[in-house]
Amino acid sequence: MNFEDIKQQMNSQNMDDQVIPNHISELKKTQLPIQKIRRNIKTELLTQIVIILLLFMTPGFIEMNPVARGIYFILIFITSLITIIYLLKINSFIKQTSNLSFAVKDVLVTTLYQLKLTLEVYKTAVISGSLLLPAVGFILIKGRNSIDESAFLNIITFNISFEKIIFYIIGYLVTAIAIYIVTNWWVDNLYGKYINDLENILEKLEY
Amino acid sequence: MKITEKEFLDKINAHKGIIYKVSRMYFDEPEDREDLFQEIIFQLWKSVDSFKGNSQFSSWMYRVALNTAIVFYKKQRKRIGTTADLKTEPVAPKDYDGVKDKQLGYFYKAIRQLDKIDKALILLYIEGYSGKEIAETLGLSETNTRVKTNRVKKQLKEIIKTEGYEF
Known part of the structure; x- marks a missing residue:
């Protein structure tokens, strides 16, 4: 096998089947995995904005006692703040584009770093935001006007039996752990394979 | 000086063998090659401002093309009934x-x-x-x-x- 012959044969190949378009707009829509990740993240961001808006509107449809309503809005406000901070961070990631003029190793390392960082921010934001949701749901159920207001006040001031407190704490912890596990599984399932692929390529580059 | 779309495409056309070779090296199916071919042109256009003329245009093209194929591109769909490589050669x-x-x-x-x-x-x-x-x-x-x-x-x-x- 002579590499010089191979080179000559490669250069003399007929390339008529590959045509350069007259305009960039004629190119097909990009299929890069990273673009798919960005599209997924964008869709999830929009979903979260809609959920937050719905949560703010919910007390308009449910009659709640004033204390419950106040606590409800405080919790939703905190959840929204966490989401907005995360939105800003994710937005900066979406706008960032790796410079493909750099060496392959540099592009690999930068892409992996950006991707891992973004997914960690994503996980943290989803988990911390979601941890408040069981409390929000609890207030929506227990804070309705039709339910005795004093019963609600007794719960939030811990003026209830020790067994009930333990019951609520265990219920909350189980929900929190479930949210943590599901979020991690979801993110790893969606994006983990791509990260593993990049790590394998980087490993082979070093070898 | 910013390169115009037409100038860019003319330049790419003159060096299209690079994109052709990279696409053919990474994929055997004509549809996959075509996808990668187009993706590389798109990434070259997105990166064209980073070409400062310190290296040859062809070397810069190789970098972007290989980065696209190695780091970002992945076969998107499974083809039914894979065709043998030699049956899919160009005319x-x-x-x-x-x-x-x-x-x-x-x-x-x-x-x-x-x-x-x-x-x-x-x-x-x-x-x-x-x-x-x-x-x-x-x-x-x-x-x-x-x-x-x-x-x-x-x-x-x-x-x-x-x-x-x-x-």
Whole structure:
């Protein structure tokens, strides 16, 4: 096998089947995995904005006692703040584009770093935001006007039996752990394979 | 000075062999090659401002094309009923040399058994890039590049021999 012959044969190949378009707009829509990740993240961001808006509107449809309503809005406000901070961070990631003029190793390392960082921010934001949701749901159920207001006040001031407190704490912890596990599984399932692929390529580059 | 879309496409057209070779090296199915071919043009256009003229335009094109193929591109869909490599070769030119074309088909087929990094390395080697230039493109040390190049050449010869493509 002579590499010089191979080179000559490669250069003399007929390339008529590959045509350069007259305009960039004629190119097909990009299929890069990273673009798919960005599209997924964008869709999830929009979903979260809609959920937050719905949560703010919910007390308009449910009659709640004033204390419950106040606590409800405080919790939703905190959840929204966490989401907005995360939105800003994710937005900066979406706008960032790796410079493909750099060496392959540099592009690999930068892409992996950006991707891992973004997914960690994503996980943290989803988990911390979601941890408040069981409390929000609890207030929506227990804070309705039709339910005795004093019963609600007794719960939030811990003026209830020790067994009930333990019951609520265990219920909350189980929900929190479930949210943590599901979020991690979801993110790893969606994006983990791509990260593993990049790590394998980087490993082979070093070898 | 900012390059216009037309100037860019003219320049790409003059060097389209680079995109063609990278696409063909990474994928055997014509649809996948076509997808990668288009993706590389898109990424070149997005990166064109980063070309400062410090290196040759062709070297810069190789970097962007290989980065697109290695780091970002992945086959998107499973094809039903994969066609053999030699059945999917382009239409033969007038001065068609059947034997040489077959040899090249075997060579590409053997190359596709290499991993993504080794494909890039051997392509740059065949194109006559120096060890230093290959090292810079891949981000490796020159020593590592030299060791890898020798290993990949040996591996490629082994594949060709094992598959019975000897030429």
